[in-house]
Amino acid sequence: MFLQDNIMLFVFLVFFICGMLFVDKFASAYNIKNYLKNCAPLLVVSTGLTYVVLNGGIDFSTTSIISLGSVLGAHLLVESPLAGTPLAVPLTILIIVGIGLAFGVVNGLAVSRLKMPSFVATLSTQLIGAGLAVWFGSILFEGAVSLGGLPEAFRAIGGRGMFWLPILIATVIFVIFNWMLCKTVFGKQIYAIGVNPRTAEVSGVPVKKNIFLLFVISGGLAGVASIIYTAKNGAGVPTMGDAMFIDIVGSVVIGGTDPAGGFGGVKNTLYGVLFLTLVSNILNLMGIEWFYVDLIKGALVIAAAVLNLIFKNLGARGRA
Amino acid sequence: MRKVTAVVLTIAMSLALAACGGKAEDTVTTEESGKTEEAENYTIGVAVDTLDTQFWIANYQAIKDRAEELGNITLVEAIASADANVQNQQIEDFIAQDVDAVICMASDGAAIAAAVDECNEAGIPIIMNNRPVVEGTADPDAQVLSDNKQMAYEEMKWFIEKSKEEGKSYKCLMLVGNLGDGNAVERRDGYQAAVDEFGEGVVEIVLSVPTEWDHEVALAGLQSGLASNPDIDMMILPSDFLWEPVQTALTEVGKWAPIGEENHVACISFDGDETGRQMMADGYCWADAAQSAALQGETCVDTALSLIKGESLPSRDIKDSGLLVTCDNFEEVKDSF
Incomplete structure (x- = not known):
């Protein structure tokens, strides 16, 4: 039973050990440090998405929250009247998280109150957010599309000078949201809604309120991820999140959370994040020619997904 | 259960074999260059933005040709598909591999500053290829640019x-x-x-x-x-x-x-x-x-080699005046x- 629930942990460990044994420089302190640093923001945003996927939904807007937060954050820190003041960093953090929460509120209302499919609602807000990011970038960045020169105090959040800080932030978020899912009534209600929302409603679960909250959580955590990504790259980039969705949703699904909802969890997403980031890291370290990297990465991800499926089926048969 | 375990181990073995394969290739390169002259061998990481224009393809080919011509250079490469965040991660991976220098076709002139800082701190020369770092955000060792x-x-x-x-x-x-x-x-x-x-x-x-x-x-x-x-x-x-x-x-x-x-x-x-x-x-x-494109690619390799050997450059920005x-x-x- 433990192996069935944690198969991706097992796969990750096998790969990690192989990396330690066979991949030159993989075990170096510098590489392990960077590997964990790269896992951190992906874990944060994927944790939020996990809540939505457990409900059988999807949140495309996470990527545009990352981009929009990046643009507005960089502007506030470098070019606005706030720049250089002691309040610049804390206020910027609050504003970026606020942007994520605002998107979450809009998504949550659209899905829970207006009964829009999450696919449609969040695709719309994703497009709006991506458009706003580029638009604000063109207005705010005085002729350039990206903006660097972020203050060191903000860049520390991305690990500059304090590599452990993004890892600590991601760990705290993981622990809190894993606990919420596993140990609270709210968490159990999310699983109940994911399995069958009608039954959950009949049982007295506040379905609309909970669905609304799921999107607020997802948006808020995407805002936190935006802060880490922007700090890590030391620049506001309007297209920062554009190519990230595959990794975000890939971490959730490969980790073992069922896209149809009701099965999985934040713990599984952690495995997915560790595995996907590990594969990229190992392939880069092996110096494999770039056109093979995507092929190998795709094949390994398929293999991991198949393993996951096999173990699930074995579990189902065992229970039958 | 045995079948499943076998699948996991097969994947792991494939990875291990691939890893060993990479190392064997490095050895061959070393041996080949050893035949030509007793030059020291160097590894250069090439961070590529995209290869969707003829300019970049020609530039990248020139880097490979020049490295082959010199004989004592092994290239490791990574393509970022125009994603600045991915490119920064790839350059961190180059640093982890202890490359001797990095040649970078930047995806974003501002975001690349983070990777340039990392290279500076690790003491690895970084040469910007055709695209400069946004002025004042970081200090690359050299920039090979068109005027x-x-x-x-x-x-x-x-x-x-x-x-x-x-x-x-x-x-x-x-x-x-x-x-x-x-x-x-x-x-x-x-x-x-x-x-x-x-x-x-x-x-x-x-x-x-x-x-x-x-x-x-x-x-x-x-x-x-x-x-x-x-x-x-x-x-x-x-x-x-x-x-x-x-x-x-x-x-x-x-x-x-x-x-x-x-x-x-x-x-x-x-x-x-x-x-x-x-x-x-x-x-x-x-x-x-x-x-x-070719001249700039070749110049990047030559500049990287000079920097690795500790030679000083006449100026940080090397300009191609074009035709x-x-x-x-x-x-x-x-x-x-």
Whole structure:
């Protein structure tokens, strides 16, 4: 039973050990440090998405929250009247998280109150957010599309000078949201809604309120991820999140959370994040020619997904 | 359960074998170079933005050819697919591999500063290839660049003088690349400076269309620009990469015609790649500011080698002054770019 629930942990460990044994420089302190640093923001945003996927939904807007937060954050820190003041960093953090929460509120209302499919609602807000990011970038960045020169105090959040800080932030978020899912009534209600929302409603679960909250959580955590990504790259980039969705949703699904909802969890997403980031890291370290990297990465991800499926089926048969 | 365990182990074994394979290749390279001379072997990480333009393909090929020619250089490569965050991670992986130098075609001139800082801290020389770091954000060891602003300025100046000789005047649409790319900004500034200085009564830039170096974005901007300004009879392309959307947009409005024909729209371009050469040969392009992709690639490798050996450079920025190819000199110079 433990192996069935944690198969991706097992796969990750096998790969990690192989990396330690066979991949030159993989075990170096510098590489392990960077590997964990790269896992951190992906874990944060994927944790939020996990809540939505457990409900059988999807949140495309996470990527545009990352981009929009990046643009507005960089502007506030470098070019606005706030720049250089002691309040610049804390206020910027609050504003970026606020942007994520605002998107979450809009998504949550659209899905829970207006009964829009999450696919449609969040695709719309994703497009709006991506458009706003580029638009604000063109207005705010005085002729350039990206903006660097972020203050060191903000860049520390991305690990500059304090590599452990993004890892600590991601760990705290993981622990809190894993606990919420596993140990609270709210968490159990999310699983109940994911399995069958009608039954959950009949049982007295506040379905609309909970669905609304799921999107607020997802948006808020995407805002936190935006802060880490922007700090890590030391620049506001309007297209920062554009190519990230595959990794975000890939971490959730490969980790073992069922896209149809009701099965999985934040713990599984952690495995997915560790595995996907590990594969990229190992392939880069092996110096494999770039056109093979995507092929190998795709094949390994398929293999991991198949393993996951096999173990699930074995579990189902065992229970039958 | 045994079958499943077997599958896991097979994947793990494949990974292990692949890892061993990579190491074997390194050994062969070392042995080969050992035969030629007793030169020290070096590893250079090449961070590639994308390989979707002829310029980048030619530039990257030149890096590989030069490394092979020198014999004692092993290249490790990574492609970022235009994702600045991915590129920074890839350069961190180069540092973890203890490469001796990094050659970087930056995805974003501001975001790459984080990777440049990492290289500086690790004591690994980083050479920016064709795209500079945004001034003041970080300090790369060297930048091999086209003299974009000057080349654009000279090209536009030539076009204005030519137009004056022919007694013509133009209303111009200027395409602009991604403004996160210092090259795009410099080219725009060079064209604009020449128009401001010499273009009064000859060339008027009536519209600037941002392209983000994306065909779809460029085409949408061109279509709406030509619809709202039907009297446009000149275009500035900041890269030969943009000929495709320009051709599509002009064909749609019946203005894709070579020099001398009634509906001709005068175009000048930048890069001097195969597409640009063809457009010059076919008579659609008046001038092309040709930068040497191969020369810049080779210079990056040579510069990396100098920096690895601890030699000092005459200046951090190494400029390729390029070649102005015009419809007047094309036949003479067509084989030299």
